[in-house]
Amino acid sequence: EDADRGASADLAVVEERRRLLDEWLAWRSRVEQDVREEREARGLPADPIAGLIKETDESENQVIE
Amino acid sequence: MRPILLQGHERALTQIKYNRDGDIIFSTAKDQHICAWFAHNGERLGTYHGHQGALWTVDVDPTSTLIASGAADNTVRLWDIRSGKCLKVWEFNTAVKRVEFNEDGSQLLAVTEKRMGFLGTIVVVNINLDPEGEQDDEKVLTIECEESKATVAGWSFMNKYIIAGHEDGTVSQYDAKTGEQLDNTQVHEMDAQITDIQWSPDRTYFITASKDKSAKLINAADLEVMKTYVSDTPLNSASITPKKDYVILGGGQAAMDVTTTSARQGKFEARFYHKIFEEEIGRVRGHFGPLNTVAVDPQGKGYASGGEDGYVRVHQFDKGYFDFEYEVERQYRNQSQL
Numbered sequence: 001e002d003a004d005r006g007a008s009a010d011l012a013v014v015e016e017r018r019r020l021l022d023e024w025l026a027w028r029s030r031v032e033q034d035v036r037e038e039r040e041a042r043g044l045p046a047d048p049i050a051g052l053i054k055e056t057d058e059s060e061n062q063v064i065e
Numbered sequence: 066m067r068p069i070l071l072q073g074h075e076r077a078l079t080q081i082k083y084n085r086d087g088d089i090i091f092s093t094a095k096d097q098h099i100c101a102w103f104a105h106n107g108e109r110l111g112t113y114h115g116h117q118g119a120l121w122t123v124d125v126d127p128t129s130t131l132i133a134s135g136a137a138d139n140t141v142r143l144w145d146i147r148s149g150k151c152l153k154v155w156e157f158n159t160a161v162k163r164v165e166f167n168e169d170g171s172q173l174l175a176v177t178e179k180r181m182g183f184l185g186t187i188v189v190v191n192i193n194l195d196p197e198g199e200q201d202d203e204k205v206l207t208i209e210c211e212e213s214k215a216t217v218a219g220w221s222f223m224n225k226y227i228i229a230g231h232e233d234g235t236v237s238q239y240d241a242k243t244g245e246q247l248d249n250t251q252v253h254e255m256d257a258q259i260t261d262i263q264w265s266p267d268r269t270y271f272i273t274a275s276k277d278k279s280a281k282l283i284n285a286a287d288l289e290v291m292k293t294y295v296s297d298t299p300l301n302s303a304s305i306t307p308k309k310d311y312v313i314l315g316g317g318q319a320a321m322d323v324t325t326t327s328a329r330q331g332k333f334e335a336r337f338y339h340k341i342f343e344e345e346i347g348r349v350r351g352h353f354g355p356l357n358t359v360a361v362d363p364q365g366k367g368y369a370s371g372g373e374d375g376y377v378r379v380h381q382f383d384k385g386y387f388d389f390e391y392e393v394e395r396q397y398r399n400q401s402q403l
Contacts (some may be wrong), residue, residue, distance in 0.1 A: 017342055017393040024341045025397075027291075031269050035222055044223060048168040049085075049127040052194065 068351060069107035071377035073100045078371025080122045080358045084129040087362035089146075090369055091132055092377050093120035099134055101146065104362065104369075107379055113144050115151045122163045126170035130194055133173050135161030141175045145196040153200035155190055158183045167220040167241075168268060170194050172205075174227060176218045185214025187229060187239070208244045210237075216259055221285040222268040228285055230259030230273055238288055250288045253277045260316075261302040266363065272312055274303035280314050282340065294338045294345075302358045308365030309387065310340040310394075315356030315370055335359055335370050342391065351378050 036046065045051055076095035083090055089110060090102045097120060099113040118137030125132045131152070132144045137160045143153040155175070163176040173192050179185035189206035193199060213233035220241060221228055227239040234253035239246050253259060257277030264271045270291065274280045280303040282292035294303075300316035317332040334348040335356060354373030361368045367381040390398070 014393060017391060020341050021393055021397060031286075032267070035267065035269060039223065042223070048223075049170070052128050052169060 317355030
């Protein structure tokens with residue numbers, strides 16, 4: 001009986017974690033999509049610093065040439 | 066996790082920051098200089114001298130070209146990482162407690178202290194990421210904190226909001242362009258100071274640390290508290306780990322505030338919690354005093370803590386750290402692989 005009680009308690013804990021993980025993953029995918037769309041709409045690069053790093057590389061290449 | 070001990074400061078640490086690649090660590094302390102270290106071996110890369118008071122804060126721009134620092138000498142200074150040269154000094158009326166670059170390094174915010182005759186403020190300046198270029202004198206935005214002074218602040222995703230944590234335990238959301246306050250929410254216990262704010266990698270949510278012994282995970286868009294991490298000691302710092310869903314909390318009660326030795330033991334530890342399940346999963350000891358600052362490598366390979374004891378401890382995460390997962394997480398991982 002004790003073992004049964006322990007098992008059902010464990011099951012409840014696992015179910016609760018599953019719920020929390022589902023909830024988190026759903027929120028993340030929603031936010032990631034929203035931000036992606038908003039960046040696109042504002043004409044911002046997907047990676048905020050993508051352009052900055054590339055600029056540095058180009059200027060270094062120019063110096064070499 | 067055997068740590069590397071960085072000995073270069075003579076006073077209590079105040080802030081630690083990794084650069085974006087995670088290979089350099091910057092640290093500030095009350096001893097008036099900034100240190101830069103190689104993260105993989107703890108070798109000191111350099112020091113930056115010039116401030117005339119305790120240093121409270123440091124940040125590195127996203128391209129790892131410049132660092133900014135704020136100090137008790139009422140200045141913010143901008144430094145060329147490579148040459149160690151001070152490129153710019155901005156003067157304020159009071160001490161500067163926190164600086165942070167925005168996501169593209171085009172602007173810097175500074176949180177100034179409240180003092181008789183001066184309200185606490187959040188000030189924004191423009192940044193030129195070219196170390197050879199001119200820096201602008203002008204303070205392009207000043208937010209005055211009339212209700213309760215800001216203790217920490219940072220920039221959200223898309224440089225859309227400035228988020229501030231206050232002395233009274235509230236969090237504010239400001240329009241980062243106009244400075245208009247859009248929201249203010251009591252997220253921590255009333256008058257429990259917010260001691261730290263650190264961002265998720267995409268800056269859509271952040272973690273706060275508070276003297277009320279808890280840390281909170283908060284949505285930057287609506288200031289909703291999504292998670293709470295309950296500790297047994299006042300917290301000074303909190304950080305979100307990339308790669309794994311953990312958060313790391315640091316704090317501890319100063320010796321003078323504790324009556325018995327036993328109460329003090331075990332408090333000076335970095336505490337790891339599962340970010341989603343809110344459960345504590347481990348502790349790392351080592352410091353001889355409260356942890357004033359914790360920072361995580363943005364590449365997820367390790368973390369560093371800075372103590373009231375004057376030491377920085379750098380830890381590389383080991384296999385056990387990466388392998389650990391809850392049964393539920395394992396199931397999800399297997400499902401997504403199918």
